[in-house]
Amino acid sequence: MSDRFDRVDPVIAPPGTRRFRDAGGLPADRWRADQTGERLVPTHCCFCGVQCGMYLRVNGAGQVFGVEPRNHDINRMRLCPKGINAYQQVNHPDRLTAPLLRRTRTEPFREVTWEEALSYTVSEIRRIQGEHGADSFGLLGGASLFSEKTYLVGKFARVALKTRHVDYNGRLCMVSAAGANKLAFGIDRAGNPFSDILQTDCLLIAGSNVGECFPVMTQYVWGARDRGAKLIVVDPRETAVARTADVHVALKSGTDSVFFNALLNVVIEDGLTDEAFIAAHTTGWAEVKQTVKAYPPSRAAEVCGIPESQVVQVARMFATAHRAMAWHARGIEHHTQGVENCLSVINLCAATGNLGEPGRGYGTITGQGNGQGGREHGQKSDLLPGGRSISNPEHRRQIAEIWGIEEAELPKAGTSMMEMVWQMQRREIRGLIGLCNNPFVSLPNYATVKDGYDTLEFHAQLDFFLSETAANAHVVFPVTTWAEDEGVMANAEARVVKHNKAQEPPPGVRTDTWVLCELARRLGVGEKFDFPGSRELFDELRLASAGTVNDYFGITYERLEQTGGIAWPCPTLEHPGTPRLFEGGKTYHPDGKVHLQTVEWHPPADPYSEEYPMTLTTGRTVAHFLSGNQTRRLGALVEQTPRPWVEVHPSHGFRNGDPVRVVTRRGSQVLPALVTEAIRADHVFVPYHWPYPVAANALTVDALDPRSKIPEYKVCAVRIERAASLDEVPAPPTPPGRTAYPEAQASRTDPLPPTSPQGRGTAERG
Amino acid sequence: MLGRTIFIDPGRCIGCQACVSACRECDSHRGKSMIHLDYPDEGHSVASLPSVCMHCEDPVAPCAEVCPADAILITADGVVQQADATRCIGCANCVNACPFGIPKIDLDAKLQMKCNLCYDRTAYGLAPMCATVCPTGALFYGTLEELQAERPGVDVSTAFAFGPVTVHTGVAMVVPAEQRTSVPGGLPIIEVNGRPTPGNGAPA
Numbered sequence: 001m002s003d004r005f006d007r008v009d010p011v012i013a014p015p016g017t018r019r020f021r022d023a024g025g026l027p028a029d030r031w032r033a034d035q036t037g038e039r040l041v042p043t044h045c046c047f048c049g050v051q052c053g054m055y056l057r058v059n060g061a062g063q064v065f066g067v068e069p070r071n072h073d074i075n076r077m078r079l080c081p082k083g084i085n086a087y088q089q090v091n092h093p094d095r096l097t098a099p100l101l102r103r104t105r106t107e108p109f110r111e112v113t114w115e116e117a118l119s120y121t122v123s124e125i126r127r128i129q130g131e132h133g134a135d136s137f138g139l140l141g142g143a144s145l146f147s148e149k150t151y152l153v154g155k156f157a158r159v160a161l162k163t164r165h166v167d168y169n170g171r172l173c174m175v176s177a178a179g180a181n182k183l184a185f186g187i188d189r190a191g192n193p194f195s196d197i198l199q200t201d202c203l204l205i206a207g208s209n210v211g212e213c214f215p216v217m218t219q220y221v222w223g224a225r226d227r228g229a230k231l232i233v234v235d236p237r238e239t240a241v242a243r244t245a246d247v248h249v250a251l252k253s254g255t256d257s258v259f260f261n262a263l264l265n266v267v268i269e270d271g272l273t274d275e276a277f278i279a280a281h282t283t284g285w286a287e288v289k290q291t292v293k294a295y296p297p298s299r300a301a302e303v304c305g306i307p308e309s310q311v312v313q314v315a316r317m318f319a320t321a322h323r324a325m326a327w328h329a330r331g332i333e334h335h336t337q338g339v340e341n342c343l344s345v346i347n348l349c350a351a352t353g354n355l356g357e358p359g360r361g362y363g364t365i366t367g368q369g370n371g372q373g374g375r376e377h378g379q380k381s382d383l384l385p386g387g388r389s390i391s392n393p394e395h396r397r398q399i400a401e402i403w404g405i406e407e408a409e410l411p412k413a414g415t416s417m418m419e420m421v422w423q424m425q426r427r428e429i430r431g432l433i434g435l436c437n438n439p440f441v442s443l444p445n446y447a448t449v450k451d452g453y454d455t456l457e458f459h460a461q462l463d464f465f466l467s468e469t470a471a472n473a474h475v476v477f478p479v480t481t482w483a484e485d486e487g488v489m490a491n492a493e494a495r496v497v498k499h500n501k502a503q504e505p506p507p508g509v510r511t512d513t514w515v516l517c518e519l520a521r522r523l524g525v526g527e528k529f530d531f532p533g534s535r536e537l538f539d540e541l542r543l544a545s546a547g548t549v550n551d552y553f554g555i556t557y558e559r560l561e562q563t564g565g566i567a568w569p570c571p572t573l574e575h576p577g578t579p580r581l582f583e584g585g586k587t588y589h590p591d592g593k594v595h596l597q598t599v600e601w602h603p604p605a606d607p608y609s610e611e612y613p614m615t616l617t618t619g620r621t622v623a624h625f626l627s628g629n630q631t632r633r634l635g636a637l638v639e640q641t642p643r644p645w646v647e648v649h650p651s652h653g654f655r656n657g658d659p660v661r662v663v664t665r666r667g668s669q670v671l672p673a674l675v676t677e678a679i680r681a682d683h684v685f686v687p688y689h690w691p692y693p694v695a696a697n698a699l700t701v702d703a704l705d706p707r708s709k710i711p712e713y714k715v716c717a718v719r720i721e722r723a724a725s726l727d728e729v730p731a732p733p734t735p736p737g738r739t740a741y742p743e744a745q746a747s748r749t750d751p752l753p754p755t756s757p758q759g760r761g762t763a764e765r766g
Numbered sequence: 767m768l769g770r771t772i773f774i775d776p777g778r779c780i781g782c783q784a785c786v787s788a789c790r791e792c793d794s795h796r797g798k799s800m801i802h803l804d805y806p807d808e809g810h811s812v813a814s815l816p817s818v819c820m821h822c823e824d825p826v827a828p829c830a831e832v833c834p835a836d837a838i839l840i841t842a843d844g845v846v847q848q849a850d851a852t853r854c855i856g857c858a859n860c861v862n863a864c865p866f867g868i869p870k871i872d873l874d875a876k877l878q879m880k881c882n883l884c885y886d887r888t889a890y891g892l893a894p895m896c897a898t899v900c901p902t903g904a905l906f907y908g909t910l911e912e913l914q915a916e917r918p919g920v921d922v923s924t925a926f927a928f929g930p931v932t933v934h935t936g937v938a939m940v941v942p943a944e945q946r947t948s949v950p951g952g953l954p955i956i957e958v959n960g961r962p963t964p965g966n967g968a969p970a
Contacts, residue, residue, distance in 0.1 A: 067791060069898045079899040084787040211780030215901040222778050222902055226917045240780035240812050622782040636787050656809070677810050 035059035040068055041502040044489065045083040046144065046482040047625045049366025050074060050194075050216050051491035052083050053564075056090075056483055056502040064090040064483055064503050073564035074194070074491065080215035082625055085634045089481060090503065093739040094465050094633050096478035097508040103474065105454070114510070117475050121433075122522045124458040124474075125161065128431040134162040134411070138420055138429045142436025143170035143374030144626075146487025146499065148537035149512050150370065151385055151544070152529075153435070154378025157411075159403055159528055160520040164411035165429055167381040169437040169626075170374045171417040173330070175708040176338025177364035178375065183339070184346045184595055185581070186588035187549050188387060189372060189494040190363035191355065192325070193567070193579040198223045199359030202321030204232040204314075206256065206345060207331015207714070208365055211240035212622040214329075214492075217365065230321065232314050234259065235331060236617060237647070237685060238678035247314055250680055251304035253617045254604035254715035256332040259311065260344035261599060262300030264351055265292045266315035273319075274353030281585030282350050284596035291598040292347075303601070305682070319352045323359035330367060330619070334713040338705045340599045350594045356582030366492035368626065373490030376550045376568075377541055381414035385541065386548030402544050404528060416709035418443060418702055424452035435462035435479070435512055440469040441627035441691045444711040445666050445702035450692075462512055466737030467629040468691045479512045480505045487534040488560065493579065495567045496552070498560035513537065546571070549588050604715040605703030606665065612717035615680075616664060618688045618696045619714075628689035632735050643732045644694050646671040647678075647685035648720065659723035662686065664699040664716055670728040684720055688713070693730045768910045768938060769843070772818055772883065772897055773922055775940035779904035781805070781814030785896035792884055792895040800848075800870070800881040801896055816905055818896065819868045819881035820926075821846045821936035828933075829860035829869055829880070837878070844936045845885055849878035865928045883937075910938070 037060020045052045053072020056064050067087045069077040089095075099117035100109040129137050139161060141153035150168070157166035178188040185191070197203060197220040210217050221241060225231060233242035234249040234256070242248040251259055267273055268289060278285050301308035318324050326349055332341040346362060354360040366372050377385040378399075385402075388395035390413045400407040415423065421443065423429040432453075443449045453459060453472050461470035462477045470476045484505040490496050505511070513531055520529035531537045535557060546553040554570035555577075566577035586592045606612075623641040624631040631637045646660050654660060654673040661670050662684060671686065671694065679685055688696035701716040723729075781803060789799040802817040822828060827846045830838035837853035838860060840846050849860070849869075856876025860869045869880040884894030888907075892898070897907035906913055914920055922938040 069895075075901075077893075077898050078901045079784060079788070080782055080901050081784045081787040084784060084791060084899060211782065211902075215780060215782045215784065218778075218780055218902040226920075238812060240814070243811055243813060244777060622780075636790060640783055640786075650809070675809060676812075678812050 035065050037061075041500055042070060043483065043500045043502060044072075044497050045079070045369070046086055047082045047369055048214055049368060049371050049492040050214050051369060051489055051495070051497050052079055052216050053497075054079060054083060056087055058502050062503050074495070074497075075216045076219070078216045078219055081623055081637060081640060082631060083216075085631075085636050087483070088634050088636075089465075089630050090483045091506075092465075092633060094735070094737055095506060095509070096464055096466060096476060096737065097506050098478060100466075100476040101474065105472065105474070109476070117477060118518060118522060121458075121460050121475050122519060124431060125519075125523065128457060129161075132430055135164055136429060137161055137163050137431040138165035138414075138423075138433075139163065140417060140420065140432065140434040140437055140439070141166070141168035141374070141379045143168055143173060143368035143371045144482075145370060145374065145436045145512065146482075146485070146489060146534060147370060147373040147377060147496075148487045148534045148541060150374045150379040151377040151541045152513060152516055152531065152537055154383075154385065155403060156516045156520060156529070158378075159405060160516075160523045160525050162409070162411060164414040165381070165420055165423070166379065166414055167417045167420060168374060168379045169417060169439070169442060170368060170371050170380070171709060172442055172711060172713075173367045173371045174333065174364060175375070175380075176333035176335070176705055176710045177328070177342050179339040179708040180342030180346060181364070183597055184343060184350075184587075186590075186595075187581060188376075189568075189581070190365075190492055191581045192358075192361035192363050193493045193495070194220045196358045196361060196580065197221065197325060197327070198227070200224050200229050200321075200323050200325040201359065202230045202232070202318055202324040204234070204318055204324065204326040205241065206234040206326065206328040207333065208327060208329035209235065209237070209239045209241070209331070209619060210365070213367065213620050214365055215622060230317055232317060236615075236680045236683050247310065247317065249304075249306055249310060249314060251306050252680065253331075253615050253683065254335060255304040255601070256335070256341045257337060257344040257599050258295060258300050258303045258601045259306075260341070260348055261292045261295035261601065262297050262311050263315040263318065264288070264344075264348050265295050266297060266312050267319045267348070267351060268292065270316065270319070272316070273351050277353035277355075277585060278351060281355075281587075282594045282596050283591070284598070285351070287598045288347055288351075288596045291600065295601075305680070318348070323357065324349075324352060324354045325359060325361050325363075326354075327363045327365055329365040331714060333364075334710060335715065336605045336703050336705050336712045337602060338710050339707045340601075343597045344599045346594070347596055347599065350596060355594070356580065356585055358580070361580070361582070364492070369491075370489040372492060372494055373488065373496065376490065377545065381416060386545035387550040388548060399544060402540070416704065418704055418711055419709065421449055421452035424455050427455060430456060431458040432456055433460045433462070434469060434473075438467040438469045438627035438629045440467070440472065441629070441689070441695060441697065443702070444697050444700040444713060446692050446695050446698040447666060448702055462515055463629070464509070465629055465633060465735070467627065468736060471736035477515050478509045479515060480509055484509070485511050485513075485534060486557075488538065488555075490568065491565070493567060495565040495579070496555050496560065497565040498557060605712055606701040606716040608717045612664065612719050613682075614718050614720065615683045616662065616699060616716050616718035617683055617685050617714050618700060619685065621687045621689065624687070624689035626689070627691075629735065632689065632732075633738070641687075644671055644687050644690045644696065645674040646720070647674045647676060649679055649681040649683075650675050650677060651681045652720065654722070657726070659726050659729050661721045661723045661728075662699060662718060663721070664701070664718045666701065667698045669693055669695075669698060670723040670730070672726070672729055684718060690732045692733075694732050768922075768924065768936075770888070770907065770909055771821070772894065772937045773906040773908075773910075773913050773940060774816060774818070774937065775904050775906065775920075776813070776815040777904075777940065777942060778902040779814045779816055780902055781812060782901060784899050784901055785816050785905055788895040788899040789881070792887070794882065794884065794886040795879070798879060800868075800879060802867070816896070816900075817866060817868065818905070818937060819846060819883065820866050820933075821883060822865075822933050823936050824934040828863040828865065832859045832863040834859060841885070845883045845888075846880075847885065848880045848882045851877055854878050865926070865931075865933055
């Protein structure tokens with residue numbers, strides 16, 4: 001603990017300096033207590049998949065100026081630092097307020113009228129598609145958009161652009177879990193609400209740093225612990241939640257399915273399976289049983305690098321618990337066998353009969369705010385609204401009818417986000433519109449991504465800050481934040497919640513809906529895009545989803561405003577929603593059974609060698625969200641975690657703050673060391689929120705899961721070496737379009753490393 | 767008997783600093799956080815510990831006792847306020863006197879600032895901002911009964927030994943499970959600075 005005399009330091013900014021707000025946030029000349037005519041607007045956080053309820057504080061002039069906790073069912077007043085600071089981006093000085101345009105990338109941007117930006121965009125769409133066909137133009141959406149807008153993105157691509165190339169950044173998030181859920185259960189969502197965690201007797205968390213990525217969900221974990229539940233955490237790093245677990249399985253990244261197969265092996269050997277449940281509610285058990293014979297605990301110990309006894313201990317702890325539950329996130333999903341990893345967890349839950357009851361079940365924790373809803377209504381390349389398959393003739397006919405076009409006019413399935421970048425490199429895709437994404441930071445193998453985008457003949461981006469990707473575009477449309485529009489999102493529980501409008505957008509800013517509808521009008525299909533606002537879009541979405549597994553028909557804005565949210569499927573206006581799936585063991589396959597799938601482990605895509613003997617794994621920090629386009633501009637969050645680092649085990653001989661060169665087959669970079677015993681000795685960890693030249697994704701591999709097409713962010717081969725001096729550590733670049741604040745610059749260019757693993761370099765310690 | 771107060775449970779802390787951000791948002795602190803987050807086991811584990819003012823009761827507020835300007839006031843309900851801006855001379859006596867290392871000095875303004883238990887909120891029945899938002903309940907605001915109803919078997923201590931002096935506080939600390947060994951009389955033991963200390967607010 002620090003010496004108490006450390007406290008006598010100027011960490012409190014002198015009056016007038018307002019350090020934290022000068023580093024990005026509220027204008028320095030205002031403070032909340034000066035606001036008059038305050039009212040509270042109930043809404044939800046714009047960030048992760050927990051979707052905490054909050055009030056935005058709005059002053060008499062109609063401007064958002066603060067946040068107040070809200071006693072919503074999901075979070076019960078709790079907020080994490082991202083949620084507390086989110087409001088600061090609404091009136092942030094970096095906001096884009098006029099369209100930007102340049103005809104070549106060598107020119108600087110100039111502010112233009114909406115008319116010029118829109119007509120240039122439409123002329124480029126027409127030119128490129130006229131010369132190279134409809135599929136030469138692509139659209140990339142995002143999973144932080146309201147569901148209404150994700151529906152619009154899918155419709156705009158297929159009806160206005162008539163291209164098959166549409167995908168979204170949820171491809172980098174939860175698609176492995178979605179694929180596994182669909183295969184096993186015939187439905188694509190978590191099986192239980194968060195509140196069911198409170199009832200469990202054994203909670204297994206795999207590949208999820210709940211404390212940093214979903215902090216508010218921790219209350220459910222601790223709530224279960226208060227009741228005496230056992231906690232098992234599977235993670236190569238000792239995270240804050242792993243620290244308090246009954247068993248922390250620090251396995252090698254990329255070996256999860258060996259571990260879960262071995263657990264099932266022990267469960268079968270010990271006779272702990274729930275044979276009655278298996279017989280009544282599953283198919284494929286004989287094959288699974290046969291497969292896991294090849295995965296005894298000894299093999300798991302060898303492959304995963306963990307004690308054999310730990311495998312046996314965890315298997316018995318999980319299988320003998322009265323009620324057991326498994327939750328997982330990107331740690332097991334960001335792999336070339338992401339779908340298989342998830343299936344191996346499902347096999348374990350089903351074989352022990354742990355499905356469909358409070359305290360018994362299975363869930364995946366969505367990363368992005370609308371990671372769940374973002375893919376349900378047609379933004380994903382292979383899906384139509386209501387989770388319908390774009391390859392199914394009947395599904396195509398149903399949607400074509402709602403959209404008022406011929407089934408033959410609907411394009412076929414497109415490719416995934418990373419594959420679209422490769423197509424850009426091959427000039428198969430020559431024009432692109434992107435919204436709500438920042439692939440320059442978030443996609444793996446930065447060099448390839450930059451090459452792909454640089455090859456584009458035309459690139460437009462919709463955003464409210466100039467992201468690294470938008471800075472590479474020809475046209476940038478300034479659009480609204482979440483607080484300036486209304487719409488729904490589905491959180492990790494598939495609970496649909498409504499975000500409410502708290503203020504009017506700044507002058508010059510339009511909604512994403514307006515921009516896409518106006519482009520559609522200019523492309524000659526305006527009558528199919530007559531959506532004045534989100535409500536009209538939502539009503540069409542409800543109709544388009546009616547009768548499907550993802551049924552939203554019974555959910556209305558009014559119902560959402562009167563409740564704490566409604567979980568889909570919700571087929572009628574009287575239906576209460578479906579918070580818990582699989583009650584009575586019944587799934588959404590036509591036979592109502594769990595379709596168990598065999599899982600065979602294969603090594604990660606990037607092979608180890610003498611040159612690259614160690615494992616690099618990546619992840620989030622609590623203060624930042626995804627590509628950091630938003631959070632890297634908010635002073636309090638920048639001060640909390642100003643820069644990335646490389647986490648290394650003390651056995652490598654580094655001291656805290658040493659410059660370490662991290663080298664993979666894609667590139668290298670020098671980062672300050674954060675030396676901690678909280679990581680496996682054969683692993684290093686780099687957080688991924690920063691752009692090149694301190695981008696973890698300049699190092700990661702762009703290998704994809706063959707089914708979900710999710711990149712393998714969580715494991716690649718790496719070596720580390722000592723760099724000559726701290727001078728080699730590059731400062732994190734200033735975000736594009738950043739309003740200059742001398743003090744803020746100084747805090748970011750300081751080459752000093754973070755001081756602590758969790759919380760990672762605090763304002764208190766400068 | 768403890769009234770409504772903050773209970774700190776470091777075992778639940780995930781180091782997210784939501785408390786730090788929330789404290790900045792509190793109207794009475796106007797953009798400045800009064801919470802420290804410490805990392806007691808750096809390099810070995812990710813353990814973290816939020817520190818708020820403990821609102822010392824016996825001896826009453828050492829910070830206030832040593833204040834030469836009588837700037838630190840204590841309310842009837844035991845809340846030790848931050849320094850009165852019209853009286854504080856920024857001498858830092860309070861910083862040196864505090865056994866928990868809580869008060870901060872704004873050197874340029876010559877003004878002490880510290881956690882005042884969000885008096886602007888608690889006076890209206892609201893919980894302090896830090897304890898309201900804490901995602902894990904590492905900071906809990908309420909009564910001991912409310913805490914124990916939510917967390918069966920939890921024990922707390924309001925007595926902390928610093929050398930020969932034991933300080934009794936208005937804010938309570940949850941006793942780690944491994945130290946909840948009963949002693950004659952049924953009191954839990956918490957070890958502070960190597961010295962066993964009886965908990966539950968009982969005299970040392």
